[in-house]
Amino acid sequence: MRPHDEQAGSVGLVVVSHSRPLANAAVALAQEMLHGRRVRVQVAAGLDDTTFGTDATQIMAAIAAADQGQGVVVLMDLGSALLSAELALELLDEDAAARVVLCPAPLVEGLIVATVAASAGAGRDEVAAEATGALAGKTSHLGAPTASAAAPDLAAAPDPAPAPGELTGVFTVGNPHGLHARPAARLVQAVRTLDAQVLIRNRTTGSAWVPAGSLSKVATLGVLSGHEVEARASGDEAREALDQLLRLAARNFDEPAGGVVLDAPPATFTAPIPTAPGVGIGPVWSPRLGPIDLTGIHAGDPAVEWRRLSEAIAAVRHSVSRVRARATRDIGEAEAAIFDAHLLLLDDPDLLGDVRGRVDGGQSAAAAWSAAVDAVSADLADVPDPYLRARAADLAAVRDAVLRELLGLTGSDAAPTGVVVAGDLTPAEAAELDPSRVVAVVLAHGAPTAHSAILLRARGIPSVVGAGADVLDVAPGTLLAVDGGSGEIVIDPSPQVQERFRAKAAGLARRRSQALADAAAPALTGDGVAIHVGANVGSVDDARLAAECGADLAGLVRTEFLFLDRAHAPDIDEQEAIYRAIAEALGGRRITLRTLDVGGDKPLGYLPMPAEANPFLGLRGIRLSLANPQLLADQLLAMVRVAHDVPTSVMFPMVSTLDELSAARRMLDDAIKHVGMGTPPDLQVGMMVEVPAAALKARVFAPHVDFFSVGTNDLTQYALAAERGNPAVADVGDPFDPGVLKLVEAVCRGAATTGATVAVCGEVAADDRATGLLVGFGVRELSVTPRAVPAIKQRVRGLDSEEAATLAGAALAAAGANTVRDLVDGALPPDASAVVAE
Numbered sequence: 001m002r003p004h005d006e007q008a009g010s011v012g013l014v015v016v017s018h019s020r021p022l023a024n025a026a027v028a029l030a031q032e033m034l035h036g037r038r039v040r041v042q043v044a045a046g047l048d049d050t051t052f053g054t055d056a057t058q059i060m061a062a063i064a065a066a067d068q069g070q071g072v073v074v075l076m077d078l079g080s081a082l083l084s085a086e087l088a089l090e091l092l093d094e095d096a097a098a099r100v101v102l103c104p105a106p107l108v109e110g111l112i113v114a115t116v117a118a119s120a121g122a123g124r125d126e127v128a129a130e131a132t133g134a135l136a137g138k139t140s141h142l143g144a145p146t147a148s149a150a151a152p153d154l155a156a157a158p159d160p161a162p163a164p165g166e167l168t169g170v171f172t173v174g175n176p177h178g179l180h181a182r183p184a185a186r187l188v189q190a191v192r193t194l195d196a197q198v199l200i201r202n203r204t205t206g207s208a209w210v211p212a213g214s215l216s217k218v219a220t221l222g223v224l225s226g227h228e229v230e231a232r233a234s235g236d237e238a239r240e241a242l243d244q245l246l247r248l249a250a251r252n253f254d255e256p257a258g259g260v261v262l263d264a265p266p267a268t269f270t271a272p273i274p275t276a277p278g279v280g281i282g283p284v285w286s287p288r289l290g291p292i293d294l295t296g297i298h299a300g301d302p303a304v305e306w307r308r309l310s311e312a313i314a315a316v317r318h319s320v321s322r323v324r325a326r327a328t329r330d331i332g333e334a335e336a337a338i339f340d341a342h343l344l345l346l347d348d349p350d351l352l353g354d355v356r357g358r359v360d361g362g363q364s365a366a367a368a369w370s371a372a373v374d375a376v377s378a379d380l381a382d383v384p385d386p387y388l389r390a391r392a393a394d395l396a397a398v399r400d401a402v403l404r405e406l407l408g409l410t411g412s413d414a415a416p417t418g419v420v421v422a423g424d425l426t427p428a429e430a431a432e433l434d435p436s437r438v439v440a441v442v443l444a445h446g447a448p449t450a451h452s453a454i455l456l457r458a459r460g461i462p463s464v465v466g467a468g469a470d471v472l473d474v475a476p477g478t479l480l481a482v483d484g485g486s487g488e489i490v491i492d493p494s495p496q497v498q499e500r501f502r503a504k505a506a507g508l509a510r511r512r513s514q515a516l517a518d519a520a521a522p523a524l525t526g527d528g529v530a531i532h533v534g535a536n537v538g539s540v541d542d543a544r545l546a547a548e549c550g551a552d553l554a555g556l557v558r559t560e561f562l563f564l565d566r567a568h569a570p571d572i573d574e575q576e577a578i579y580r581a582i583a584e585a586l587g588g589r590r591i592t593l594r595t596l597d598v599g600g601d602k603p604l605g606y607l608p609m610p611a612e613a614n615p616f617l618g619l620r621g622i623r624l625s626l627a628n629p630q631l632l633a634d635q636l637l638a639m640v641r642v643a644h645d646v647p648t649s650v651m652f653p654m655v656s657t658l659d660e661l662s663a664a665r666r667m668l669d670d671a672i673k674h675v676g677m678g679t680p681p682d683l684q685v686g687m688m689v690e691v692p693a694a695a696l697k698a699r700v701f702a703p704h705v706d707f708f709s710v711g712t713n714d715l716t717q718y719a720l721a722a723e724r725g726n727p728a729v730a731d732v733g734d735p736f737d738p739g740v741l742k743l744v745e746a747v748c749r750g751a752a753t754t755g756a757t758v759a760v761c762g763e764v765a766a767d768d769r770a771t772g773l774l775v776g777f778g779v780r781e782l783s784v785t786p787r788a789v790p791a792i793k794q795r796v797r798g799l800d801s802e803e804a805a806t807l808a809g810a811a812l813a814a815a816g817a818n819t820v821r822d823l824v825d826g827a828l829p830p831d832a833s834a835v836v837a838e
Helices: 020-034 056-066 080-091 094-098 107-119 124-132 136-142 181-192 215-219 238-250 302-331 338-346 349-360 365-381 386-390 392-407 427-431 451-458 469-473 495-517 540-548 572-585 622-627 629-643 658-675 692-696 698-704 712-720 738-752 771-777 786-797 801-812 817-825
Strands: 012-017 041-045 072-076 100-103 167-172 197-202 228-234 273-276 279-285 418-422 438-443 463-465 479-483 489-491 530-537 554-558 591-594 648-652 683-689 707-710 757-760 781-784
Touching: 012 020, 012 056, 012 080, 012 107, 020 041, 020 107, 041 056, 056 072, 056 080, 056 302, 072 080, 072 107, 072 124, 080 100, 080 302, 094 100, 100 124, 107 124, 167 238, 181 215, 181 238, 197 238, 228 238, 273 451, 279 438, 279 495, 302 338, 302 349, 302 365, 302 392, 338 392, 349 365, 365 392, 418 469, 418 479, 427 451, 438 479, 451 463, 463 479, 479 495, 495 786, 530 540, 530 786, 540 572, 540 786, 554 572, 554 781, 572 591, 572 629, 591 629, 622 629, 622 658, 629 648, 629 658, 648 658, 648 707, 658 683, 658 698, 683 692, 692 698, 692 712, 692 738, 698 707, 698 738, 707 738, 707 781, 712 738, 738 757, 738 771, 738 801, 738 817, 771 786, 771 801, 771 817, 781 786, 801 817
Parallel strands: 012 041, 012 072, 072 100, 279 418, 418 438, 438 463, 530 554, 530 781, 554 591, 591 648, 648 683, 683 707, 707 757, 757 781
Antiparallel strands: 167 228, 197 228, 273 463, 279 479, 479 489
């Protein structure tokens, strides 16, 4: 919007930055120098408020908005900001482009000088010249930097002497797989946000120096666990850049202890494990598609080729950003961070510079892009570590996504309909599967509680894991019948078997249709016991979907979605607004707001966190919030404000001791006093049960809470010492294990002493085979993904609570998870004599 007192007819300014908050702050600082006068300044920064990147179409729109006829001066921060600005000029008509100057001035100093000059009526070229000379005062005071400090020679010897004013540091990489995609992406992101030139090299191998802001270059260093990395930093924020880099390294670049297992040894399974219900029949295909044929593609005018390529890259960038946001909500920040590597490659100044040179040299956009990415892949192929060599798959995924967009191969040409068969899927691959085309997924390895499996369930794709290596030998195109509810897989099924599967699919469809029709009705067992079925939500859109699916409440609002992917924590007002929006989307139903649950696999970049040998057993959940009391106090204040108008439950995560719960409740009481309206009439207070000790001490906690909510995902991995993302122990980490069920039953017994309600919000709540067990133990609230609400309600209506209690008692005496499943499926009668060793 144009301020009412801005200088009419003055030169307009456009700020192009990878970070929207950074650009807005620079504009605010520059306008402080104008003493009431205004200059039209437009911001084209970031892909949204929290996602780094630049977009040529956004820059073009900003130039048009800033242009009042006197011309526009564009200031850019670094790297691809310049390339995006150049593309924006090419997209403008000739007259508009002729009035634009791309200014090489430093962003902050240049903007301040440019706004002052423009407000005084200076012309376009004078404003640009003034901005370009903005460093004169600082240079005269500190002295001009030497050539080596201002622009380090990337071809210099591996161990040059530090230039005057340059800072150096050394860190040892402790990540199990070295600087693979995720930690490398964290390193590059940290460097790109600061006004500094940073070079790094692998000191252990004696590699050449490479720019730390280029993911493609960092990947070629071949940094393994235990390698020493040397860094050189110069520029205005050299100290901040080096300190941030060393802190990141000390925290293992925010990667969970043990890393993210992508290539773990296969687990041994006695039978395929059903993971997501549903039936699918279709030909086998792999999501890892074959090479794209570039023969016969001719180069056009270099400017046209570059524009086409830039538009394709921008389209893929937006697509990846959307997938990342969905993955963050469904599976967590740590796994979704793989997409940061993809986004950084799309925005890599060295890679894009190579591509531009090839296009200007006469290559087609497709050939130039493919050749430049393959050159980086070739460098990776020379890295001795097989794990890092395998990261070339990330490059190939980015290369092919851009090529398909560029060549119009997206949609139906890119992915046939059928059953995906693979050894395993990364969350990135699972997130990109199209449920309208993928009828089922069969994995040779994998784990039912892995993040990729959770994402498949959330997206409604029938799936089976642990099918064994033999399934990988099934030829592409072979017909496969898959039952994600029972784990049955039939290769090349006969017509009779196909008919059986189709009949089951039709029956499931009828039940889904009936469940959806009855979704808004209460869920009562046959003998009249009410079970509330809520939804786990991580956004306002989730809440709308939950309401459409008939959810009785929001049984879990993952508030951390507000705190991730940003430079600072949300303030009280922002939190309150989002909580109210979620409540409004649910039509006034109760919302269960879980306080910030980070740490472990969900670090916050702006919150200092110590390096931990095992973050999953360290400072996370309520422990981290209590260690940062202002963060918790602000969140509780926002929740209390909302609770005065909406039925609200406040839930504390990862509680292990009564002292933790008491401290959290005292802070909640302080928030209530601060609001000054008394205790909200419909406020309830509860705690998550994710730690086995907390389950066993439920009787101690019960007098202090209105409800317990059992997080079976973490409870299972802690009880069975089996990390849920590790396929090598997938057969161990089973929520149907009697040991886990006994912990759930212990929570119900403890809660009964005071009448506290017990809910389950883990993945097992959405498994209709577990519904009878949970109801039989005394669970009276189930919180599931929004789309699972109708089916779970329908399942509850088919239960008898007394029969469910008998079944649950038998399950507690079972020898193992397979026996429990046999009991649930009716293969064994629910009596003690039938519960035998497996």
